[in-house]
Amino acid sequence: MKFKLKIIARYTAIMFNSANLRYRSMVQPKVQLTVVGITVTNAPSEEPYMVEVDGYTATRNVLYGATIEKFKDYVALQSYFNSADVIWLLTGKNMSRWENKKLIGNSGGFAYMAGVCTKWKVGMTEERYGSYYGVFVLAHELAHSLGCAHDGDKAGSWPAGHIGSADCSYDDGYMMSYRYKNPNMYKFSLCCQREVLNIYNRPQYECLIMKNSVKTSIFSSKLPGEVSSRTTYCKQVYSTFTYVEADKKYDMSRCIVKCYISRNGDNMLIGAVDGVHCATKKVCVLGNCTSKPEIDKAE
Incomplete structure (x- = not known):
């Protein structure tokens, strides 16, 4: 079991190394993601928050909307999550949603807007083990948690004073769009950086400037x-x-x-x-x- 934990911890650290390369494009404020702990589940009974889709067991479909809501409530009951800025659910299952009575399985991730430091400080992304294909979505969804809207979107109702990203074109292909234009697809737009700075100094987001963890971070030098x-x-x-x-x-x-x-x-x-x-x-x-x-x- 310890060997398995080490493999998973190393894998996760390497994923976050790759995500951090994208966050190096943020100048003000600077952002560095740090993995301070990992919880590994070994049986369905240890994942009471997973909402599977009846009749789709073979394809491992889970309804991500209901799952993330239950995961949020689960996290709130676990005291060891209290010191983390954000808690992330990495899954190999197929994140899905119902749309016009059809099950859609192309949802790679979800996070609550500006959820970091709050009771909504959870997110979820899909990873096909061994591929590291989920790095883009991981970095993208974490940016939502830090307050970034999709480029081109107007300000939302949460958090109060949200600026939005209407003045950054979705078609420019930065990280907060899905246009995948090189080299912008590896960078965050100025609108996203502005939004992170917008919440950075607020009292309810003070966890971003505090070092809460007393444990050594989980680290690897590999990509x-x-x-x-x-x-x-x-x-x-x-x-x-x-x-x-x-x-x-x-x-x-x-x-x-x-x-x-x-x-x-x-x-x-x-x-x-x-x-x-x-x-x-x-x-x-x-x-x-x-x-x-x-x-x-x-x-």
Whole structure:
């Protein structure tokens, strides 16, 4: 069991390393995510908050809206969560919702707007183990928890004094949109940074400037591509196909992975995770083939 815990802790730390590379784009205020604890569940009885979908056990569908609400209530009853700024539910299950009587399974994550430090300080993202594919959604949803709206959205009713991001175009493709435009897709817009600063100095968000944890943070110096293969990445991302392999001869200088999804040569191109070897003494970092950055441990 201890070995399993160490593997999961290391995996989570590496995910957050990759997410933190995206948060380096925040200048004012600076943001660094720190994992201070991990709770691992081993049986359904240890996850009373999971709301599964009747008849969809084989595909592991859970209703994320009801799940996150129950998870919020569960967290409130566990005293060991009190000192954390935000508590995150990482799951390998298929986050889903009902829409016009149809079950939709493309919801990769959810977080309450500006929920950090409050009773809504929970979020949830899906991760296909071994792929690190969930890093983008993890960073995106954590930004919601820090107060960021989607780029292009008007101010909301919560929190009071919310500014919104109407003056930042969704089509610019920053982290708080789903346009995926390089290089903006690895950065946060000025609107998002402004919103984090907007809540940063408020009394109800003082947890952001306090160091509450008395324990050593969970740390790794690795990036996802250093511990996971391209084949694993392809197989996890395109798991619905019966045949999946990575093209190991494909030129990685553009940090694009070529995944075969049939024996006939049908393929998909997808951005490489951070840390994939792309040239001599170089790795992919935020879509570029460059030197590996220093991975800083939180002070």
